[in-house]
Amino acid sequence: MQLTEKHKEYWQRNLKLTGVMFALWFVFTFVTGWFSRELNEISFIGPLGFWFAAQGSLAIYVAIIVYYARTMNRLDDEYGVQEVEE
Amino acid sequence: MATSSQSQFYANLKKYYTFYTGGFITFVIIVGILEQLGVPTKVLGYIFLFATILLYAGIGFMSKTAEVAEYYVAGRRVPALFNGMATGADWMSAASFIGMAGTLYHMGFDGLAFVMGWTGGYCLVALFLAPYLRKFGQFTIPDFLGARYGGNIPRFVGIIVAITCSFTYVIAQIYGVGIITSRFTGLEFGIGVFVGLAGILVCSFLGGMKAVTWTQVAQYIILIVAYMIPVVWLSVKHTGIPIPQISAYTSALPKVTAMEKEFNDKATPKGAKEDSVRQIFRDKAAAADAQLKALETGGANYLAEEKAKLTAKVAELKGAAAPNVKAVEAAEKAVKDFPADPAAAKKAWTAAQKAATAKTAAVKAHAQPFPGKDEAAQSKSRKNFLALILCLMVGTAALPHILMRYYTTPSVKEARISVGWSLFFIFLLYFTAPALAILVKYEVYSNVIGSQFASLPGWVANWAAVDKTLMSVTDFNGDGIVQLAELTIGGDLIVLATPEIAGLPYVISGLVAAGGLAAALSTADGLLLTIANALSHDLYYKMIDPNAPTVRRIAVSKGLLLVVAFIAAYVTSLKPGNILFLVGAAFSLAASGFFPALVAGVFWKRANKWGAIIGMSSGLFICGYYMYLTYPFFGVNAPLWWDITPISSGIFGIPAGFIGVIVGSLITAPPSKEVQELVDHVRYPNLVGDIDTSGR
Numbered sequence: 001m002q003l004t005e006k007h008k009e010y011w012q013r014n015l016k017l018t019g020v021m022f023a024l025w026f027v028f029t030f031v032t033g034w035f036s037r038e039l040n041e042i043s044f045i046g047p048l049g050f051w052f053a054a055q056g057s058l059a060i061y062v063a064i065i066v067y068y069a070r071t072m073n074r075l076d077d078e079y080g081v082q083e084v085e086e
Numbered sequence: 087m088a089t090s091s092q093s094q095f096y097a098n099l100k101k102y103y104t105f106y107t108g109g110f111i112t113f114v115i116i117v118g119i120l121e122q123l124g125v126p127t128k129v130l131g132y133i134f135l136f137a138t139i140l141l142y143a144g145i146g147f148m149s150k151t152a153e154v155a156e157y158y159v160a161g162r163r164v165p166a167l168f169n170g171m172a173t174g175a176d177w178m179s180a181a182s183f184i185g186m187a188g189t190l191y192h193m194g195f196d197g198l199a200f201v202m203g204w205t206g207g208y209c210l211v212a213l214f215l216a217p218y219l220r221k222f223g224q225f226t227i228p229d230f231l232g233a234r235y236g237g238n239i240p241r242f243v244g245i246i247v248a249i250t251c252s253f254t255y256v257i258a259q260i261y262g263v264g265i266i267t268s269r270f271t272g273l274e275f276g277i278g279v280f281v282g283l284a285g286i287l288v289c290s291f292l293g294g295m296k297a298v299t300w301t302q303v304a305q306y307i308i309l310i311v312a313y314m315i316p317v318v319w320l321s322v323k324h325t326g327i328p329i330p331q332i333s334a335y336t337s338a339l340p341k342v343t344a345m346e347k348e349f350n351d352k353a354t355p356k357g358a359k360e361d362s363v364r365q366i367f368r369d370k371a372a373a374a375d376a377q378l379k380a381l382e383t384g385g386a387n388y389l390a391e392e393k394a395k396l397t398a399k400v401a402e403l404k405g406a407a408a409p410n411v412k413a414v415e416a417a418e419k420a421v422k423d424f425p426a427d428p429a430a431a432k433k434a435w436t437a438a439q440k441a442a443t444a445k446t447a448a449v450k451a452h453a454q455p456f457p458g459k460d461e462a463a464q465s466k467s468r469k470n471f472l473a474l475i476l477c478l479m480v481g482t483a484a485l486p487h488i489l490m491r492y493y494t495t496p497s498v499k500e501a502r503i504s505v506g507w508s509l510f511f512i513f514l515l516y517f518t519a520p521a522l523a524i525l526v527k528y529e530v531y532s533n534v535i536g537s538q539f540a541s542l543p544g545w546v547a548n549w550a551a552v553d554k555t556l557m558s559v560t561d562f563n564g565d566g567i568v569q570l571a572e573l574t575i576g577g578d579l580i581v582l583a584t585p586e587i588a589g590l591p592y593v594i595s596g597l598v599a600a601g602g603l604a605a606a607l608s609t610a611d612g613l614l615l616t617i618a619n620a621l622s623h624d625l626y627y628k629m630i631d632p633n634a635p636t637v638r639r640i641a642v643s644k645g646l647l648l649v650v651a652f653i654a655a656y657v658t659s660l661k662p663g664n665i666l667f668l669v670g671a672a673f674s675l676a677a678s679g680f681f682p683a684l685v686a687g688v689f690w691k692r693a694n695k696w697g698a699i700i701g702m703s704s705g706l707f708i709c710g711y712y713m714y715l716t717y718p719f720f721g722v723n724a725p726l727w728w729d730i731t732p733i734s735s736g737i738f739g740i741p742a743g744f745i746g747v748i749v750g751s752l753i754t755a756p757p758s759k760e761v762q763e764l765v766d767h768v769r770y771p772n773l774v775g776d777i778d779t780s781g782r
Contacts (some may be wrong), residue, residue, distance in 0.1 A: 003766060003773075004189035011769055018213050025209040029202060029479070033472050036195070045310040046335030050453045053198035054520040055331065058205045062509050069502035072217070076499065081770045083497050 001020055021064050028057045043075040091498060103168075107307050108718065113137065115229030119595040127592045131270040134596040138603065145301045149293035154636050157294035157643065158225040158619060159493045164299055166500040170507025172302035173491045175309065175608035177204075177512055179255075180262025181669055183605035188577025190523035194452040196467065197523075200472040201516050205509060206475070207482025210681075212505040215483060216325070216492040216557045218688045218768040223493060225679065226487040226616075228624040234687040234764060235698040236757070238629050243702045246368035247679035248486045248620045250706075252613045253654065255485070255672035259610035259660040260286075265578075266606065269553075270599040276659045282603070283655045286610045289642060292563040298611045299494060305604035306511060313515055313581075314603025317522045320588040324525055334521035338528040342452055345531045348612040349449045349570055356536065360449075362563045363571040367445040374439035378432065381747055386428055396421045452527060466729045477736035484680035486620070487612040498771040526580050529587050534573065539566050545586035549579060556582070605649060614654070670733035671713060678705035678739025686747045691765050699749030705743025709735045 015057035032039065045051050076082040117130055155161055164172065182204065190197040222230055227248060232241030263282030268275045289301040321330035325337040351357040380388050401415045403409060425431035450457060456471060458464035482488065491508075495501045532547055539561050542550075549557035556576035558566055581602070585594040622643035627634055634642070682701050686693040715724040716732035730737055766773065 004746050007770065007773070014769075021209070021213055025206065025213075029475060030472055033202070033475065034468065036468075037547050040453065040455060045332060046339050047453050049455055050195055050198070051335065053195065053202055053518045056117075058513050058517050061209050062506065062513055064209050065509055066506040068212055069499075069506050072497045072502055076580055076771050078597075081772050083499065083772045 006079055007081070011079065013075060014079060017068065017075075024060070025065055027058045028052070032057060038050060042075050090165060092165075095163060098517065099165065099168055100149070102183050103303060103307065106304060107311075110308060110311070113344075114593060117596065118591060119497075121591055121593050127596075128272065128591060130596050131272075131599065134220065134269055134600045135267060135281075137604070138600045142175050142607065143287060143288035143300045146289040146292050146297040148619055149297035151293050151296050152637070152640055154639065155298045157640050159490075160221070160294075160296040160299045162494055163496050164494040166504035167507050168303050169299075169491060169495050169500075169504040171306040172299045173488065173504070173508035174511035174515075175302040175306035175604065176487060176491060176612040177508070177609070178309065178515060178605050179259055180266070180602060180606035180611040181258065182515065182519075183313065184262065184266075184578050184581050184602045186519045187522045187526070188575075188580040189582050190520050191527055191575070192577055194450055194457075195455045196471055197455075198520065199471050200478065201520060203475045203478025204482060205512060207479035208509040208512070210479060210483035211488070211492075211514070212502065214685050214688065215489060216501050216505050217498045217771070219419070219489060220492050220495060220498050220767045221771055225493065225621050225623055227489055227684070228620060229628070230687065231683060231698065232624070232628065234761065235683075235693075235695045236761060237695055238696045239696060240683070240702070241624055241628065243699060244680075245620045245624050247676065247706060249617055251485060251672045251676040252487060252616045252620075253650075254609055254668050254675070256397070256613040256617070256654050257658050258668040258672075259451055259606050259613065260654055262606040263603065263610065266434070266599055266602045266656060267581075270596070279655050279659050280609065282389055282610075283651055285607050286614065287648070287651055290611050290615050291647060294640075294643070295490075295494065296616060296617055301611065302608045305376075305608040309601040309604045309608075310514060312597045312604075313518065316584040316588050316590060316594055316598060317518055317525070318514050319590055320525050320529075320584055323588050324528060329768060330521040330780070331517055332526060334524040334528075334629060338524050339453060342524060342528050342531060345453050345535075346449045349531075349535075356569075359563070359569050360571055361568065362565075363569045364446045367442045367571065368564050371439050371442035371446060372444060374435045378435050378439065380546055381428060381431055381435070389425070389428060389431055393421065393424050396424060446526060449570060450522065469732050470734060471731065473730055473734040473737045476740075477670075477674050477677055477734045480677035480681050480740055481675075481736060484676040484684065485672070486676075486680070487609075487616040489684075490616060490619075492611075522584065523580060526584065526587065530575070531570070535568055535570050537568050539568065542568070545583050545668070548586065549583055558631055614651055617650050620735065621646045621650070665716065667733075669779060671735075674709050674713070674736030674739060675706065675732065677736040678709035680742035681740065682747045686744075686751075688765065688768060690747075690751075691762050692751055692756055693747055694751045694754055694757040694761075696754040697747040700750030701743045701745075701747030704746035705739045709739025709743040712738050 022030070032052045036053065039049035039052060040047035042048040045055075120133075121127070121130055133482070151157055153161070186200060189200060193380070219227075219230060220234070224230065224233070228241045228244035229685055231244040232238070234240075235432075250376045260279055260282065263285070264275050264279035267273055267278035267281050271278070273281065290298050317330045318328050321333045322328050327333035348354050348356050349360045352361045375734070377392075396417065400414065403414045403417055425434050456464045458465040458467050492504065495504050533543055537543060539559070540560065546557060546559065550559055553576075556579040558574045560572055561568075562572050570714035581598065582595070585592075585598055622639065626642050627639050677700050682705060683693075683698045686697065686701070712727065712735040713732055714720050715722050716726055716735075720743060727738065
């Protein structure tokens with residue numbers, strides 16, 4: 001089995017997308033977490049730091065996963081590596 | 087052909103579970119009517135317990151199977167949506183359902199580490215593992231390690247890790263089952279454990295993963311309905327808004343914060359009263375301190391003197407003209423309870439000193455992140471908050487009973503979507519728990535504090551009568567009014583008492599108990615199945631007897647399921663104690679043992695057998711070693727490394743695991759061409775001329 005250039009490009013795009021999503025995950029976990037005290041000075045449905053940890057980050061996690069899944073499912077078709085329906 | 091039957095299957099499932107949900111709501115309404123007709127609450131508790139267990143048994147019976155793919159991976163035809171619900175139930179344990187809101191009530195902001203840690207891990211599952219494991223498509227996690235790294239050693243280490251973390255975690259679940267059944271039916275804890283065990287086994291025994299999947303979907307529906315109804319009601323009662331996730335922050339939290347300030351300010355009437363109670367505890371702590379000091383210098387002599395004083399007091403009271411019976415009894419009890427030797431005295435008085443000191447502290451500000459008396463303490467608290475989040479997240483992405491669920495979807499695409507559904511269904515409960523904690527705190531601060539001891543709110547009096555560890559109020563300063571420092575609330579109370587606080591009938595309390603039971607049973611099911619499969623599939627079939635016929639493989643698996651279940655129930659009935667310890671240990675162990683080798687297996691072609699072996703064992707070893715050093719349970723109590731608390735041991739195990747994989751791989755030869763092709767195989771959902779690992 002030989003991987004074509006197209007296959008390699010698919011994997012590169014997957015890695016890039018994974019990296020961006022991973023960075024978002026990191027920011028909305030550890031950066032918002034680290035600055036919770038400062039964020040709490042801002043008020044948004046309660047103090048913002050608290051809101052992120054209780055709701056905001058969670059909602060972003062769901063969004064990250066859904067966006068990743070939809071983009072990858074589209075890429076599968078675009079690069080012809082989608083599964084064959086049995 | 088398969089496509090149309092799969093969509094037909096999906097349509098049918100939606101129909102069945104819609105009917106089921108309607109049926110369940112009707113059932114709750116009927117029980118509610120029974121309650122109005124005057125059926126005693128204990129009977130209602132039994133009805134809920136046995137009706138739901140019977141229901142799970144029915145689903146388990148209908149899903150009975152003797153086919154390998156159905157038994158291990160539910161026939162790989164679970165649609166994304168339903169796999170999401172099943173994962174949600176699999177994931178949310180008794181600790182999430184009953185304990186989470188209580189943890190948040192007590193810890194305030196710092197408790198949110200659990201909320202974030204137990205959700206954000208799904209990002210790692212989605213990005214690094216689920217689609218690749220689905221493409222690989224065999225039966226267990228050790229299967230992947232065995233195929234990717236070649237040979238039996240990586241598989242065997244995988245079996246060890248899977249069993250260690252799943253078994254630790256399943257004890258915590260069965261414990262939860264025992265507590266719920268004993269509380270709501272009055273059965274003894276040990277018997278409750280075995281009744282619950284029957285409930286666990288009826289689902290998994292006959293139909294393996296297939297039965298567990300469809301039961302878990304049913305259990306998710308029960309648990310989410312049971313969680314939401316009381317919280318929404320409480321929100322309406324307090325704020326008039328039916329969305330607790332908003333009303334708690336906009337309406338209740340500012341008032342809670344204002345009251346916290348009032349309680350801590352000695353200039354206000356309430357603050358002054360609080361301080362008078364705290365003064366009593368400060369005196370108690372000082373007295374215990376003095377006793378400890380005297381014990382240190384006086385030793386056994388001091389102890390004998392003190393005891394003689396107490397004995398003399400009894401004699402004096404008895405000798406009075408008209409002996410006060412109560413006073414004599416109290417004095418006699420003091421003599422009886424007096425510590426026998428200096429070691430016992432030291433232990434008892436240290437505990438008394440600690441308990442009293444804890445009560446002298448000012449009220450914690452609920453929304454304040456990382457509280458601490460100075461900059462150093464605050465930064466320590468922040469560091470531990472983030473470390474715990476990391477361990478819980480990576481642990482989530484490494485617990486085999488969760489990863490296994492993504493083998494059951496029909497395709498890679500569905501596996502990706504399914505992680506999204508999983509987290510969405512988990513999110514529904516997890517973003518409600520912090521709101522519930524605030525709403526209950528508001529209720530306690532505004533309606534319980536300041537009420538007369540003679541006329542306590544109904545729910546306070548009820549729970550104080552039922553269980554002192556969950557709710558106790560004592561009028562320490564004798565003013566007849568409840569102060570915050572006079573009130574002790576157990577964490578589990580928050581969820582259990584919410585229906586009563588909201589003024590709902592008992593039927594809703596029964597529903598909450600059924601929800602808690604569903605949460606504990608579903609998680610226990612998934613875990614037991616993981617352990618039994620690791621033993622029967624990986625150890626027996628793959629390593630001992632690869633020629634075993636299908637019938638025998640499934641028979642061995644079922645037999646082991648029974649054995650493991652009874653061992654787990656037996657260990658639980660010994661009450662090994664601290665649940666949080668067990669849960670934290672399971673996550674850190676899974677994170678350190680599995681995550682590095684699994685991720686490297688997909689993303690780094692150069693990773694090889696020795697890398698995996700060294701990575702998994704060093705991760706497990708470092709994590710376990712730090713636990714051994716620091717958990718009070720083991721009695722070593724060595725100094726902490728960089729102030730990291732033992733629950734976050736994984737923070738050292740995870741890097742050790744990654745370093746082990748990298749170093750171990752680089753100092754040995756690269757993996758064979760076949761293994762590299764396997765990596766390409768899992769990376770692409772479909773390749774021309776692809777190898778087949780589906781194990782069909």
